[in-house]
Amino acid sequence: MNIIWDPAALLAALAGGVLIGLAAAWMALGLGRIAGISGLLGGLVDGAPDRAVRVAFVGGLLLAPALYLLLRGELPAVRMMVDTPSLLLAGLLVGIGTRFASGCTSGHGVCGLSRLSPRSLVATLSFMAAGFAAVYLLRHLLV
Amino acid sequence: MKHHAQAGQAFAIGLLFGVGLLLSGMSNPQKVIGFLDLAGAWDPSLALVMGGAIAVGLPLFRLAESRSHRQLPSWSGAPIHLPGKSGITPRLVLGSVLFGIGWGIAGICPGPGLVLLGSLQWPGLLFVLAMVAGMLLFRPLDKALSR
Numbered sequence: 001m002n003i004i005w006d007p008a009a010l011l012a013a014l015a016g017g018v019l020i021g022l023a024a025a026w027m028a029l030g031l032g033r034i035a036g037i038s039g040l041l042g043g044l045v046d047g048a049p050d051r052a053v054r055v056a057f058v059g060g061l062l063l064a065p066a067l068y069l070l071l072r073g074e075l076p077a078v079r080m081m082v083d084t085p086s087l088l089l090a091g092l093l094v095g096i097g098t099r100f101a102s103g104c105t106s107g108h109g110v111c112g113l114s115r116l117s118p119r120s121l122v123a124t125l126s127f128m129a130a131g132f133a134a135v136y137l138l139r140h141l142l143v
Numbered sequence: 144m145k146h147h148a149q150a151g152q153a154f155a156i157g158l159l160f161g162v163g164l165l166l167s168g169m170s171n172p173q174k175v176i177g178f179l180d181l182a183g184a185w186d187p188s189l190a191l192v193m194g195g196a197i198a199v200g201l202p203l204f205r206l207a208e209s210r211s212h213r214q215l216p217s218w219s220g221a222p223i224h225l226p227g228k229s230g231i232t233p234r235l236v237l238g239s240v241l242f243g244i245g246w247g248i249a250g251i252c253p254g255p256g257l258v259l260l261g262s263l264q265w266p267g268l269l270f271v272l273a274m275v276a277g278m279l280l281f282r283p284l285d286k287a288l289s290r
Contacts, residue, residue, distance in 0.1 A: 009188040016167020017195025023160035025203030032217035037253040045278045056150035060157020062261035079173035091270040093245030095277020100238025114200025117228035123239040130243025135179040
């Protein structure tokens with residue numbers, strides 16, 4: 001294993017994580033609900049109640065890059081790692097999987113672990129393990 | 144009126160969450176794959192995203208839970224509804240594994256997918272459309288499986 005240590009990236013990750021944690025806690029304390037992105041978006045797709053809150057939250061996420069651009073002058077670099085068919089397959093799996101698991105990185109990973117939920121710990125360990133395994137398979141074994 | 148105030152808060156929360164994702168590096172698939180690639184040049188920085196989020200989340204969610212136990216409402220007046228913590232089911236694990244495989248393929252989870260779309264990244268739109276299609280497939284698939 002070769003480990004990359006980039007102090008600026010570590011600091012940015014920590015600061016970004018703190019903002020995410022504050023946003024998630026604000027959702028719980030301010031609106032009484034979990035800031036789970038797959039759940040809030042999935043409910044919108046399903047026609048679940050609280051449509052206004054869901055639309056507003058997703059709208060905020062969609063407009064966050066505009067705010068970031070305003071604050072910092074440029075957006076962070078983005079590099080896609082797969083071709084279009086793989087991207088579509090990935091999106092499909094993420095959509096189906098998060099609905100079956102009732103949560104994703106935000107709902108289980110951030111909110112659930114912050115609440116010391118055993119259910120969310122199992123979910124987080126499962127998707128992390130599957131993510132590590134998928135990358136190993138696709139980028140080491142099958143190339 | 145109350146609904147408008149709630150939507151206003153939800154919008155601000157979405158903005159804050161999205162800025163956090165952008166700042167952290169989570170919205171760059173290359174970084175996510177670098178984090179998931181233990182056997183390659185491993186970039187551990189994204190572990191600090193969850194670390195930082197949980198560090199501030201622990202005390203604040205504790206506060207939310209204690210308010211919920213005392214039947215106190217949230218700031219907006221809406222009741223505090225937090226999901227149960229037990230219930231480790233096959234669908235929880237299988238769903239999480241499917242999600243993890245998708246995450247490992249492209250390096251994008253739901254939040255960063257929406258942020259990439261908002262950054263006007265064309266692949267972000269494709270990912271989100273496929274994700275929404277997956278969410279639409281969930282109900283009929285769930286029905287078929289539970290029969």
